[in-house]
Amino acid sequence: MMLSTHFSLSELTKSSTATRKGIDNTPNGAALENLLVLCSKILEPVRGHYGIPFAPNSGFRGLELNRAIGSSDKSQHVTGEAVDFEVPGLDNKDVALWIMGNCDFDQLILEFYKEVDPASGWVHCSYTWPNRKSARIFDGTNWTALDL
Numbered sequence: 001m002m003l004s005t006h007f008s009l010s011e012l013t014k015s016s017t018a019t020r021k022g023i024d025n026t027p028n029g030a031a032l033e034n035l036l037v038l039c040s041k042i043l044e045p046v047r048g049h050y051g052i053p054f055a056p057n058s059g060f061r062g063l064e065l066n067r068a069i070g071s072s073d074k075s076q077h078v079t080g081e082a083v084d085f086e087v088p089g090l091d092n093k094d095v096a097l098w099i100m101g102n103c104d105f106d107q108l109i110l111e112f113y114k115e116v117d118p119a120s121g122w123v124h125c126s127y128t129w130p131n132r133k134s135a136r137i138f139d140g141t142n143w144t145a146l147d148l
Contacts, residue, residue: 004039006047012039012059012083017068027060031080034128035060038083041127045103046095050087057122058084081106082126091118099125100135101148108135110146 001009009027012035018025027035038059047054061069061077076082087095096110106128112121135146 003036004044006053007039007043007056009035011055012080015058015061015065018062018065021065021068023062023065023068025060025062025065027062027080031060031078034080038081038127042099042103042105042125043083043085046085046087046099049098049102050090050095052087052089054085054087056083056085076107076126076128079128081128082124084111084122084124086119086122092121092123093118096123096125096135096146097148099123100146104131105133105135106131108146110137112140113137114139 003009003012013025013027015025058077060080061071061075063073063078066073066075066078071077086092092113093110096108099105099108104127106126107124109124110121111124114120137144137146
């Protein structure tokens with residue numbers, strides 16, 4: 001099932017941990033609706049701007065899967081409102097800054113990014129309503145503001 005022009009449900013629910021542990025990672029109706037909006041508000045604008053195909057690293061994670069990887073029960077991945085991704089060949093910070101300046105978002109986190117390695121880490125972005133427009137960098141230890 002395609003959620004948008006370039007992104008499928010299988011891409012946004014794929015998990016090697018779920019496969020290995022036999023966890024059903026099928027989203028419920030509300031989470032599926034959230035994934036549709038997430039694709040429309042975040043993933044498709046990024047794909048359209050850069051014109052580079054990419055697949056999310058992590059999208060929807062059901063509660064059982066989310067707990068299996070040690071994430072918080074409050075993670076927006078559980079509700080289908082968050083996605084982690086990288087665009088091949090691009091600096092993750094540049095992608096995050098483009099989103100910050102051009103998309104409506106709730107949380108934008110440049111995770112595990114190191115200035116000396118533009119390919120390090122990934123972009124975490126969420127969409128819900130109302131959006132907080134929170135943009136930060138997390139290097140594994142410290143949180144700092146992400147500024148244009």
